């Protein structure tokens with residue numbers, strides 16, 4: 001009964017109205033003979049672009065090709081809250097990475113959305129932005145070519161698109177007062193349909209951790225989305241402020257903007273590759289797609305451009321199948337070389353980190369705390385509340401709404417030693433040996449990596465640039481007695497490569513976590529800092545006792561590194577950076593205009609173009625990338641002569 005209800009509610013939530021389902025294309029026979037713009041992937045960035053292009057260029061046609069379906073996308077924190085095995089596994093891909101040898105052969109468990117809305121449809125709804133320094137670092141890592149480009153991707157260049165990409169609704173005075181929410185509307189101002197708002201529910205023990213954080217000397221920040229966020233943050237949710245439901249790209253940039261006669265969406269089709277019959281300079285490529293229904297292949301003609309927005313894990317796979325990638329790999333794969341771009345599928349980054357676990361000998365006795373979910377009556381009411389309109393109760397919280405973001409200098413007075421190690425690794429040439437073997441002899445890849453490390457050395461020295469995030473993610477089934485130490489700016493780099501025994505199936509992820517050993521200094525710094533929480537008067541009052549890493553190994557660096565290797569979670573679901581916006585001479589795949597180096601009529605726009613991982617969860621950045629990409633494309637096609 002409740003399952004049926006959930007299914008029904010999600011269906012209605014996604015498509016808005018049943019007639020809009022009718023506009024979905026399910027077979028290539030339903031398509032027009034050609035389109036001006038063909039976008040691969042109906043995800044966070046891709047649908048933002050499709051909406052903006054079809055709106056701004058009404059005489060041009062836009063097609064989005066999506067691998068997944070449109071009907072349903074339950075979130076990982078929706079009831080019954082079993083995010084390892086969600087109610088609807090068909091709305092996502094599951095990846096198990098290759099083992100990371102430096103992390104005791106641990107594999108990363110990574111999921112991404114496989115549905116209209118992409119990962120915005122299945123994520124934790126934690127809706128934050130990186131700090132200004134994170135985006136300034138993108139331009140720094142690109143050197144003069146990016147800094148001197150007309151289009152700027154630093155904070156100043158991106159902030160207007162962050163603003164444009166969401167509509168923030170402030171909480172009512174009573175809710176704001178009840179929970180202590182703070183904000184500054186000057187960080188927002190968009191009129192888009194993608195909502196950012198604060199939930200109407202918080203657990204009663206929510207203030208405990210915030211008090212502890214303040215006692216650690218971490219300062220509350222009034223608004224963390226305006227570029228400056230070192231401190232304690234309230235983080236809004238990507239949530240409809242009226243209904244309390246998920247606000248995602250499938251709604252805000254598709255269902256809610258229909259009908260629009262120049263905007264088509266083809267579901268259940270896999271983009272295999274782009275094909276340039278006359279070479280990569282011959283104009284927009286053909287997009288070859290495969291029907292997941294009947295297994296037939298079909299070529300779609302794009303008159304203007306193909307834009308690949310398949311996300312950080314699939315975008316490089318599509319490029320590699322197209323013969324755009326590292327020459328040596330493509331040769332071994334037997335794929336004819338179209339463009340030698342070794343950066344395709346390089347530079348894989350993600351947030352990772354170990355936990356600090358504790359227990360309370362004198363637990364705070366607030367009602368309701370997450371422990372209330374063990375009470376069957378309370379839990380049943382929480383599930384019922386989630387399915388009401390407006391939704392109410394614990395499940396509207398999703399991942400949670402608070403976090404601390406702390407810089408390296410604020411965590412570790414000896415931080416300069418770590419910075420010196422990073423710089424020495426570059427000057428001694430050791431850094432190159434941390435790259436995958438196939439890249440060590442490629443000057444562009446080495447110089448690009450060195451430039452990234454020098455940029456990160458500056459970033460990490462900045463007391464205003466966070467390098468640790470610890471979200472207070474309440475577990476819905478037990479008291480929150482774990483805090484995670486996310487490393488925001490990792491130094492190690494991984495790869496994404498086609499699986500050569502099955503090139504159409506999911507690519508292989510090799511995270512190579514810990515391959516740059518200085519990451520262990522950053523991890524242990526985060527751990528040492530975070531465990532100090534338990535020494536605060538608030539936590540002591542409740543008898544907080546560290547269970548792990550545990551007092552026994554507190555002072556011992558080697559033991560703490562072992563602990564990291566044993567306990568680390570390799571992916572917090574933020575893979576990025578695998579088709580980086582960097583000059584070709586620095587291992588880049590796209591330029592500041594997002595065009596693939598050396599190709600015509602082909603761009604990439606999604607989390608894969610970020611050169612460096614940002615210090616935040618990634619959906620807000622994916623929306624901003626989509627907004628900025630759309631603006632660049634619209635401006636270009638509105639120029640006289642086009």
Ligand SMILES: Cc1cc2nc3c(=O)[nH]c(=O)nc-3n(C[C@H](O)[C@H](O)[C@H](O)COP(=O)(O)OP(=O)(O)OC[C@H]3O[C@@H](n4cnc5c(N)ncnc54)[C@H](O)[C@@H]3O)c2cc1C
Pocket residue numbers: 040041042043044045046065066067068076111112113114115116117118119120122123124125126127128269270271272309310311312314315318399573574575606607608617618619620622
């Ligand atoms: C479980 C989970 C929790 C997360 N939690 C948060 C959070 O709380 N807050 C936050 O900000 N971020 C979170 N993220 C991350 C964030 O949602 C993503 O980084 C962001 O949405 C990625 O946007 P994108 O446009 O790059 O790709 P996506 O939104 O993933 O879109 C890619 C689209 O391309 C499609 N596609 C792929 N290959 C093909 C192909 N060959 N042919 C056709 N279509 C294809 C996919 O099906 C998908 O729809 C989470 C992610 C996950 C998976």
Ligand SMILES: *[C@@H]1O[C@H](CO)[C@@H](O)[C@H](O)[C@H]1NC(C)=O
Pocket residue numbers: 099101104105
């Ligand atoms: C990791 O796997 C490799 C290859 O299978 C093996 O040689 C090595 O001993 C493993 N390391 C650990 C710590 O298990």
Ligand SMILES: *[C@@H]1O[C@H](CO)[C@@H](O)[C@H](O)[C@H]1NC(C)=O
Pocket residue numbers: 193194195239240241242243246247248251252253256
């Ligand atoms: C955003 O919230 C408004 C107000 O409730 C709603 O009308 C709109 O549909 C929401 N959009 C999305 C994408 O959730």
Ligand SMILES: *[C@@H]1O[C@H](CO)[C@@H](O)[C@H](O)[C@H]1NC(C)=O
Pocket residue numbers: 275277286288297298299
């Ligand atoms: C698509 O076009 C390319 C180049 O002309 C061709 O090689 C390929 O076979 C075509 N695919 C289909 C399904 O028609």
Ligand SMILES: *[C@@H]1O[C@H](CO)[C@@H](O)[C@H](O)[C@H]1NC(C)=O
Pocket residue numbers: 375376377378381
């Ligand atoms: C269980 O939850 C219900 C509903 O909130 C509440 O009325 C009841 O007191 C709780 N029972 C216990 C033992 O806490």
Ligand SMILES: *[C@@H]1O[C@H](CO)[C@@H](O)[C@H](O)[C@H]1NC(C)=O
Pocket residue numbers: 499500501502505508
């Ligand atoms: C590659 O694909 C094959 C065929 O689907 C599969 O059996 C194999 O497990 C994949 N390889 C890896 C490393 O996942």
Ligand SMILES: *[C@@H]1O[C@H](CO)[C@@H](O)[C@H](O)[C@H]1NC(C)=O
Pocket residue numbers: 359360361545546547
């Ligand atoms: C808390 O953890 C400590 C350390 O592991 C243990 O000795 C103690 O028994 C635990 N206390 C409770 C209440 O679980």
